[in-house]
Amino acid sequence: MSERAAERLREVVEVVARLRGPNGCPWDRAQTHQSLVPYLLEEAYELAAALRDGDPAAMKEELGDLLLHVLFHAQIAAEAGQFDIGDVAAALKEKLVRRHPHVFGTERAETPEEVRAQWEEIKREEGKPGGKRAVPKPALLRATKFVEVQEAQGQPVPLGKRIPGPSPAEDPARWVAEVLLEAVAWARRLGVDPELALHRRLEEDHA
Numbered sequence: 001m002s003e004r005a006a007e008r009l010r011e012v013v014e015v016v017a018r019l020r021g022p023n024g025c026p027w028d029r030a031q032t033h034q035s036l037v038p039y040l041l042e043e044a045y046e047l048a049a050a051l052r053d054g055d056p057a058a059m060k061e062e063l064g065d066l067l068l069h070v071l072f073h074a075q076i077a078a079e080a081g082q083f084d085i086g087d088v089a090a091a092l093k094e095k096l097v098r099r100h101p102h103v104f105g106t107e108r109a110e111t112p113e114e115v116r117a118q119w120e121e122i123k124r125e126e127g128k129p130g131g132k133r134a135v136p137k138p139a140l141l142r143a144t145k146f147v148e149v150q151e152a153q154g155q156p157v158p159l160g161k162r163i164p165g166p167s168p169a170e171d172p173a174r175w176v177a178e179v180l181l182e183a184v185a186w187a188r189r190l191g192v193d194p195e196l197a198l199h200r201r202l203e204e205d206h207a
């Protein structure tokens with residue numbers, strides 16, 4: 001990291017601390033980890049849209065908005081004597097080094113698929129302190145992660161079981177959108193909540 005970048009990061013950390021300080025912004029001072037969750041989710045979706053569109057100006061702005069949330073939550077934790085942004089960075093660095101033994105150690109992984117399989121294996125070996133944490137993710141996001149993990153473990157979800165694939169002439173993105181839309185329409189016809197149904201299906205594989 002350049003000195004210029006490090007200085008700018010230090011400055012924005014100081015700005016966030018001042019916003020939360022005794023003479024700071026009343027709204028910012030009133031926020032908690034919990035109250036900020038809806039805004040965090042909104043910013044994450046806005047960043048995803050900017051990345052999808054490939055607009056550098058929008059990407060820079062939305063990355064900044066998401067960085068604000070990282071700094072804000074770290075500041076709230078620092079005020080409670082729990083951890084600060086330095087601890088967050090240190091924990092991330094340690095995790096990245098630990099989960100990339102093919103870069104920082106002696107393991108070998110030559111393809112993205114081998115890296116993903118190794119990553120999932122390391123995560124299993126690590127375990128999670130305090131047991132499994134329930135994470136309220138959108139069902140499609142959970143399903144995407146589930147499919148990726150299954151593929152990394154050599155157990156891909158079978159295709160064509162219920163839905164035939166698109167023809168070569170079809171736009172893949174539009175085909176996927178239309179399949180999802182029809183699935184939602186079927187859910188409505190059958191009186192099923194599609195979000196809850198997909199969550200339940202994913203839980204079956206973790207039971």
